[in-house]
Amino acid sequence: MAEADAAPLLAVSGLRKCYGSRTALDGVTLAVGRGEFVALLGPNGAGKSTLFQVLSGLFVADAGQVEVAGCDMQRAPVPALARTGIVFQQPTLDLDLTVLANLRFHARLHGLAPAHAQARIDAELARQGLAERAREPARALSGGNRRKVELARALVHEPALLLLDEPTVGLDPAARRHLLEQVHGLCAERGLGVLWATHLVDEAEAADRVVVLHHGRVRYAGPPAGLRAEAGAAALADAFLALTAPAP
Ligand SMILES: Nc1ncnc2c1ncn2[C@@H]1O[C@H](COP(=O)(O)OP(=O)(O)OP(=O)(O)O)[C@@H](O)[C@H]1O
Numbered sequence: 001m002a003e004a005d006a007a008p009l010l011a012v013s014g015l016r017k018c019y020g021s022r023t024a025l026d027g028v029t030l031a032v033g034r035g036e037f038v039a040l041l042g043p044n045g046a047g048k049s050t051l052f053q054v055l056s057g058l059f060v061a062d063a064g065q066v067e068v069a070g071c072d073m074q075r076a077p078v079p080a081l082a083r084t085g086i087v088f089q090q091p092t093l094d095l096d097l098t099v100l101a102n103l104r105f106h107a108r109l110h111g112l113a114p115a116h117a118q119a120r121i122d123a124e125l126a127r128q129g130l131a132e133r134a135r136e137p138a139r140a141l142s143g144g145n146r147r148k149v150e151l152a153r154a155l156v157h158e159p160a161l162l163l164l165d166e167p168t169v170g171l172d173p174a175a176r177r178h179l180l181e182q183v184h185g186l187c188a189e190r191g192l193g194v195l196w197a198t199h200l201v202d203e204a205e206a207a208d209r210v211v212v213l214h215h216g217r218v219r220y221a222g223p224p225a226g227l228r229a230e231a232g233a234a235a236l237a238d239a240f241l242a243l244t245a246p247a248p
Helices: 048-055 077-082 099-109 114-127 143-155 173-190 224-231 236-244
Strands: 010-019 022-032 037-041 063-068 084-087 161-165 193-198 209-214 217-222
Touching: 010 048, 022 037, 022 048, 022 063, 022 193, 022 217, 037 173, 048 161, 048 193, 063 077, 077 084, 084 143, 099 114, 099 143, 114 143, 143 161, 143 173, 161 173, 173 193, 209 224, 209 236, 217 224, 217 236, 224 236
Parallel strands: 037 193, 037 209, 084 161, 161 193
Antiparallel strands: 010 022, 010 063, 209 217
């Protein structure tokens, strides 16, 4: 891991979000530093997707604050989102468009000049080994390759922070491992800060830090080893289950 800067790339404090009488996020505070891979672990219904919807500017929280590289998401959403790359849980490519057209559309949304956009798209597709597939419709790609295109798209505008919401859903084991290793590599190479939400505990094994969310609250934040120690469990999966077990 690159050494984390004092000022976090992502600073979330006291975030609260309700759906009617149901509280989905109940005072969530967490941070992601430069070069840091933070795994957000939570069982179904913990609030992970709600948190991502707030972090990606889709929802406004009822209370609390989100800052990306010092930009307040509510007061200055455009610069905050310019510094953020997002891979959503549900696939969001337009399958009828070519890979290139999908990426160009995203680059245009971020205001990249055409020549710069093309250079960035070429670099990210080459990194994913997909340069040869650029002019094919996204529909022609396998699920694993579509995810690679979504990762390339999230990186085209050179964000400082990358958010991934259960990004390995539907991928086979080899594609899962490849994606995880790629994203760890990005932290080390580019100093990217990563928040990777998952309910698959093995994806958190190599994280710099783990944040466990349960019923909308942070139950643990620290290194994976600390979570094992806190729960008195040898395996991370057992520690996670102990922390999120339903009350007897
Ligand atoms: N649009 C909505 N309207 C009402 N309640 C909602 C809505 N979206 C989510 N919730 C509720 O808020 C809580 C948190 O849900 P959320 O989808 O954020 O959790 P999650 O950790 O992403 O779960 P999963 O892993 O199942 O996707 C749950 O109790 C859920 O039922």
